[in-house]
Amino acid sequence: MIFIISGGDKMELLNIGIAGLGRLGIIHARNIAFRLSGARLAAACSIIPEELAFAKETLGVEYCTDSYADLLKTPGLDAIAIVTTSGLHAQHIEEALDVGLHVFVEKPLGTTMEQCYQAERAVEKHPDLIFQIGFMRRFDPPYVYARKRSTRG
Numbered sequence: 001m002i003f004i005i006s007g008g009d010k011m012e013l014l015n016i017g018i019a020g021l022g023r024l025g026i027i028h029a030r031n032i033a034f035r036l037s038g039a040r041l042a043a044a045c046s047i048i049p050e051e052l053a054f055a056k057e058t059l060g061v062e063y064c065t066d067s068y069a070d071l072l073k074t075p076g077l078d079a080i081a082i083v084t085t086s087g088l089h090a091q092h093i094e095e096a097l098d099v100g101l102h103v104f105v106e107k108p109l110g111t112t113m114e115q116c117y118q119a120e121r122a123v124e125k126h127p128d129l130i131f132q133i134g135f136m137r138r139f140d141p142p143y144v145y146a147r148k149r150s151t152r153g
Contacts (some may be wrong), residue, residue, distance in 0.1 A: 020083035
């Protein structure tokens with residue numbers, strides 16, 4: 001996940017929120033909190049209280065909520081990582097873009113073609129915002145190996 005916002009010669013701290021702290025969400029949250037220079041994990045959203053407690057206590061997240069709508073209202077938020085249930089991705093993308101947030105969403109884009117089109121329309125409506133879909137499998141060693149083998153016949 002890469003987000004860069006520059007203000008001339010000075011790099012501004014990017015405030016990122018995360019929606020979803022499950023299996024993959026916690027990996028993204030840790031990476032944002034501890035490995036993404038120039039960024040800060042400013043807010044987290046989960047419907048599971050233990051996940052919010054982990055975000056607050058272990059990751060140092062200031063603002064934790066069980067409401068996605070409230071997450072989007074976090075003051076000073078620049079971007080959001082969406083790692084929620086796949087069937088909600090398109091709706092969450094649209095809502096985040098509509099409030100002016102840059103968006104990273106974990107795959108899949110949606111669970112139906114209509115959801116994918118909904119997300120596409122939302123992105124097209126906001127050409128000034130950065131939108132990225134996580135598709136890291138192409139870099140996993142077993143996938144790289146399989147690709148090399150398949151291209152060699």
